[in-house]
Structure formats: structure tokens, C-alpha cells
Amino acid sequence: MDKFKKIQIVRLALVGLVGSVIITGCSFRSMTGFFFGVNVNPVEMPLKRSFEPRKTDQKTKEIVNITHRFIDSLDAKQKQALLYELSDNAQRSNWSNFPEGMIPRGGLKLGEMTSKQRELLDDVLAQVLSEKGVQNIEYQLAAEDTFEAGGMLKYGTDYFYVAILGTPSETQPWMFQFGGHHLAINVTIYGADASFSPMLTGGQPLNIRYKNQDVFITRDETEAAQRLMSSLSGEQKAKALRGEHAIDLLLGPGEYGTVVAPEGLKGSELSKEQKRLLVQLITTRLGFINPDDFSSTMATVLAELDDTYFGWWGPTDKLGFAYFRVTGPSLVLEYSPQDDEGDATTEHAHSMYRNPKNDYGVSWIGKQNEIGKKDD
Secondary structure, eight states: OOHHHHHHHHHHHHHHHHTTSOOOHHHHHHHHHHHHTOOOSOOOOOBOSOOOOOOOOHHHHHHHHHHHHHHHTSOHHHHHHHEEOTTOHHHHTOOOSSOTTTSOOOSEEGGGSOHHHHHHHHHHHHHHBOHHHHHHHHHHHHHHTTSOSBTTTTBSGGGOEEEEESOOOSSSOEEEEEEETTEEEEEEEETTEEEOOSEEEEESSSEEEETTEEEETTHHHHHHHHHHHHHSOHHHHHHHEEESSOOOOSSSTTOTTOOOOOOSEEGGGSOHHHHHHHHHHHHHHHTTBOHHHHHHHHHHHHHTGGGOEEEEESOSSSTTOSEEEEEETTEEEEEEEOSOTTOSSOOOEEEEEEOTTSGGGHHHHBGGGOTTOOOO
């Protein structure tokens, strides 16, 4: 049974239940977890008891400044919805590819913000992300607006949320979240450093009309993957090709701490030109990060390129119909098309990025890194 049919079943089940009992957000979440086999429990990530101040930089100062301007524009009720403790692991992992009606979100809803507040939030996003990253959000929001707004499943951009964990600071850790259906931007900032893991992009539909232009939302990454696959020799392609059919995400929502074994063709087996194509592919996704933090993130990725693997599941001759994965010591990228067999074009995909060494900034703020310290 494909995901669309399952969603219809969930919708009917929810309608029936709402007609007889009062359904809580937890019940919606639990039903989604049951039907789709996903982990909907809060991430288990104990934090350190205190944090040493860290050296900051200009980019962090700019992000913190505009974030406080955004917060100051809100009334008391809006601030209460927006702000969480840094230790709130339920909110930390409260993101999904499913719509709001199936996985209730936390935070301040776009539909409850004024136009001026939306403009200030856009300014925050423009500092946190690159131009490409902002453009991707615009595309995904435009795609979301092709759905009939509201309803039991709560489609539409009014049901996208922003949340902040901790207090925005130049020297102490805090977290910024933005997302909704098919989108999750999770940024942990600590001094001059920022972790953008985990990040969910993709979208549905993928083919949209935006500002009088036809747009295929994931064109850059699918074409980059196709170029790399096409550059491989027969022997290389045999190593990279892992299956005949696309598979689902392995590191999607609820998969914090899951370890994925590297599969496919190893970076050290690529030619210089093929390595350039692999870097291009990685950049199509990590390029959503603002230039300052992109540079530091990519420095690590490039240093580990020989130990990075490229794997492919699905057809090699149809753009966007294959699942592919890039797996390195500090990087996992996945692209997973959904329910598209037999279609002429692919209209639904999940794109996932995680840094297995620093998901949610765990290497900086996680309690397991307090070597030699004991709990009080």
C-alpha cells in the first residue's frame, strides 16, 4: 500500500474518532506512528548542566541580532508559543514530513503572525540560510499552497511553525527551528559554530509554477546525482548500484542515533573529475546553509571525501526516480522519491541531511561529552 492511500486511511480514521471522542495531539501523533511505522517519541539527548562561553563571529552576531528583533515584535502570547527551554527534547525532535494534522507541531504558527512579523522572520531566515536556501523555502511554501488549505490534515503555509530553544546568544548554545509539511530547518548555534543537522527538504508537488516560471524543486540535486552516476564506468556503476527500486529514508524523522552503514562506490575510487561531481552533488544540499557556516561544514566534508560513499537504488535513466545516498564520516545525504512508479514525472520526494557526529549539535551540548563528570 502506498503512502497516499495510507494517508487517506488515517484521515478517515481521524474523522471517525473525532466524531466520537476528543482527540489530543498525542493521539494524532500516535496514530501516525502506528500506521507508518515511524518513531514519534522525543529524542533522547540529555544535555550538559552548563556551557562555557564560546568565541563568536560576525555571522552569529547578525543572526542573534535579527532574531531578537523578531522576538521583540511579538506579544506575550506569541512569545510563549515561540520560546522553549534548550533542554526540551520533545520540541527539539518535533518535525516531520507529515502535515500538521498528523504530527502536531510546537512553536509559533505562521498563520498567527502579522505581515510585519512575517517580514522579520524572513530576515532571520535570510541570515541563517543562503540565497539558495531561502529560495528552496519559497519553492516548498509555494508547493504547499497548491493543497486545499486547512481540513483535518491541516495543509497550507499557515500551518508552518517557527520555534526557538534557549535564548539567542552570541556565546551560549541555542536552537532555531522552522518548518512544516515536508520541511524542517533545525539549526543549533553555539558561538561561531552552527550545526544544520538534521535538515529535511524535498517537497510535494515538485513541479510548480512560481513567479511565472516552471520550477522542478529538486532539479539541482537530482541532475547533479544523475551527472555523477552517468560519469561512472561499468565497474564503478556496478558498485554504486545497490538496488533496482527506490527505497525510503533511513534517517528521517525519529531516527536520531541511527547508524547507516556506508554502501556503494567509495570516494577514493573516483577520478578527480568524478570527485568534483560528487562535491557538486553535496553542495546542492549543503549550499542551503549560509556561506559562513557552509564553508566550515564543507571543509570537514572535503577532508573526508575519500572515505565518503555514493550509492544508488532505482532506475538510472529517469531523472528523480531513484533513491541515492551520500555517506561519509560527518555526512549523510538521502534523496527518496515517493510513490512514483509508472508516473511520467516525479512529484513527491524527501531529502534528508544529517551529520552523524553532531546531530542537533550533540557533540557540543550533549551530556555524554562531560568526560569524568557525574550527575548531581
